[in-house]
Amino acid sequence: MNTILAFLVAILILVSLHEFGHYIVARWCGVKVLRFSVGFGKPFLKKKRGDTEWCLAPIPLGGYVKMVDTREGNVAPEDLPYAFDKQHPAKKIAIVAAGPLTNLILAVLFYGLSFSFGVTEIRPFAGTVEPASIAAKAGFQSGDKIRSVNGKAVKDWGDTHTEIILNMESGKVDVAVQTASGADAVRTIDVAGTPEAGKVAKNHGNIGLSPFRNTMQVAEVSKGGAAEKAGLKAGDTLVAANGKPLSGWADWVVLVRASADKDIALEYLRGGVRQTATVRPTAEIAGGQTFGKVGLAAQPDQAWNDGVRYRFVPSVGEAFAMGWDKMAEYSRLTLEFFGKLLTGQASLSHISGPLTIADVAGKTAEQGWQSYVEFLALVSVSLGIMNLLPVPVLDGGHLVYYSVEWIMRRPLGERVQQMGMRIGLALMLMLMTLAFYNDINRLFG
Known part of the structure; x- marks a missing residue:
C-alpha cells in the first residue's frame, strides 16, 4: 500500500x-481549454469550472489538456479566435x-x-569490493579514493557510479584512484560488448563496488535459519571458512551463495575464544539460479561509514543553486544516455517503466521525505x-x-x-x- x-x-x-x-x-x-485530465481513460471524477472540465481518469500513466482545435471537429464561430491551431x-x-x-x-x-534542510554526500571511496565482480577484475581495492572517470573529475559517489555505468557499455573506462597507501593508480573496466556489461542494468547498476564497509562481526541471526541451527549468535566474529581466512564480509557472502546444500567449516570468535561450527546453507532459487542462504547480517563498519558520509546545511540560495546544478547535470546525463541508446552504446535493459518507478517511489518514501522529494x-x-x-x-x-x-x-x-x-x-x-x-x-x- x-x-x-x-x-x-x-x-x-x-x-x-x-x-x-x-x-x-x-x-x-x-486559447480556450475544454478539458484538463490527470490520467487516461473514462474520467471517474469531473468538475466544470468556467470553460474547463477538470477530470481524474483511472490510468495513471499521464494526462492531457484538450483545447479548442478545428482539426478535431467543428468549432463554433465565436470560438475560432481561441482555437489552438489558429x-x-x-x-x-x-x-x-x-x-x-x-x-x-x-x-x-x-x-x-x-x-x-541539509545535504548528505557520499565521498568517492571504494569501501567493499565483491570478489570475482567487475570491480574486482578491474583491480579495485578497499580504501581506493576515486578521483576521476575517463578523465572527468568526480566529487561524490553518485557522480562516480553514474559516470562508470554510463561509459562502461560503450568502451573502456579508466578510473583514476589514490590507493589506501597514497599511491596513484588506474583501475580499468573493459567489459564493453560482453555478457557482464548487459547484466549490470538488470542488477541495478551493480558492478561489485560499494562505498560502505561491513565488519566481520554478526549483527543479526535470522530465526530458524542455517546459521542459528549451527549455533551462531549476534556478536560472533567470523574468522575463516573451509580452512581459508575471510578477508571481508563479501568473501563470506560469495562463499555462502555458491554453497547451497553444502557444508561450510566455519571458524569464529566468541568472547575472544576461537570456536568452530558447520553451517549448511539452504538452497533458494531466484531468476532461474540456485544460491545458498544462511541468515546472517553483518555489523556495519561504523567508523568507516561515518567517514565516507559528509553532511552540511547550505543557505537557501546555495541550496537552490545546487538544485539548478543537479537538474542541469541530470538533464545532460539523460540526453547523453538517449544518444548512447541510438548509437547502440547503451543497453536497452536500462530503460525502466512504471513498475520500477513505483518500486523506487515506495523505497524512497520509506527512507524519509528528503529521499522521496x-x-x-x-x-x-x-x-x-x-x-x-x-x-x-x-x-x-x-x-x-x-x-x-x-x-x-x-x-x-x-x-x-x-x-x-x-x-x-x-x-x-x-x-x-x-x-x-x-x-x-x-x-x-
Whole structure:
C-alpha cells in the first residue's frame, strides 16, 4: 500500500504540474481549454469550472489538456479566435514547451527544498569490493579514493557510479584512484560488448563496488535459519571458512551463495575464544539460479561509514543553486544516455517503466521525505527531457512541427503530420512494451 500510495502521489504531482504548465500558458495566450485530465481513460471524477472540465481518469500513466482545435471537429464561430491551431506558431511553441519546462523548474524547486534542510554526500571511496565482480577484475581495492572517470573529475559517489555505468557499455573506462597507501593508480573496466556489461542494468547498476564497509562481526541471526541451527549468535566474529581466512564480509557472502546444500567449516570468535561450527546453507532459487542462504547480517563498519558520509546545511540560495546544478547535470546525463541508446552504446535493459518507478517511489518514501522529494525531482527531470525529444506524439515532436511552420510560414501538410504521428505512436508503444518487459524482468525475474 505504501508503494502504491507513493507512486500515485508522484504521478499526481508530476503529471498535474506538467499539464498545468500547458494549461496556464494556453490561457495566457488566449486559447480556450475544454478539458484538463490527470490520467487516461473514462474520467471517474469531473468538475466544470468556467470553460474547463477538470477530470481524474483511472490510468495513471499521464494526462492531457484538450483545447479548442478545428482539426478535431467543428468549432463554433465565436470560438475560432481561441482555437489552438489558429494561433501564431510562437504561441503554439510556448504552449507546448511549457509542460516539459515546468518539469525542469519543478526539479530545481524539489532539489532546492530538500538541500535547504541539509545535504548528505557520499565521498568517492571504494569501501567493499565483491570478489570475482567487475570491480574486482578491474583491480579495485578497499580504501581506493576515486578521483576521476575517463578523465572527468568526480566529487561524490553518485557522480562516480553514474559516470562508470554510463561509459562502461560503450568502451573502456579508466578510473583514476589514490590507493589506501597514497599511491596513484588506474583501475580499468573493459567489459564493453560482453555478457557482464548487459547484466549490470538488470542488477541495478551493480558492478561489485560499494562505498560502505561491513565488519566481520554478526549483527543479526535470522530465526530458524542455517546459521542459528549451527549455533551462531549476534556478536560472533567470523574468522575463516573451509580452512581459508575471510578477508571481508563479501568473501563470506560469495562463499555462502555458491554453497547451497553444502557444508561450510566455519571458524569464529566468541568472547575472544576461537570456536568452530558447520553451517549448511539452504538452497533458494531466484531468476532461474540456485544460491545458498544462511541468515546472517553483518555489523556495519561504523567508523568507516561515518567517514565516507559528509553532511552540511547550505543557505537557501546555495541550496537552490545546487538544485539548478543537479537538474542541469541530470538533464545532460539523460540526453547523453538517449544518444548512447541510438548509437547502440547503451543497453536497452536500462530503460525502466512504471513498475520500477513505483518500486523506487515506495523505497524512497520509506527512507524519509528528503529521499522521496529528491526521487520526485529526478523523475521530473526525466519527464521533462523525454518530452522534449523530437519524436512525434511527444511535446518535442510538436515543437519541431511548429518551428517548421514558423520558418515556412505555413503548417506542414496534414498527411506528413499524420504519418509522423503514426511513427511516433509506434515508437512510444515499442518503448512502453520494452519498459514493462524490463520492469517485470528486473522486479520478478
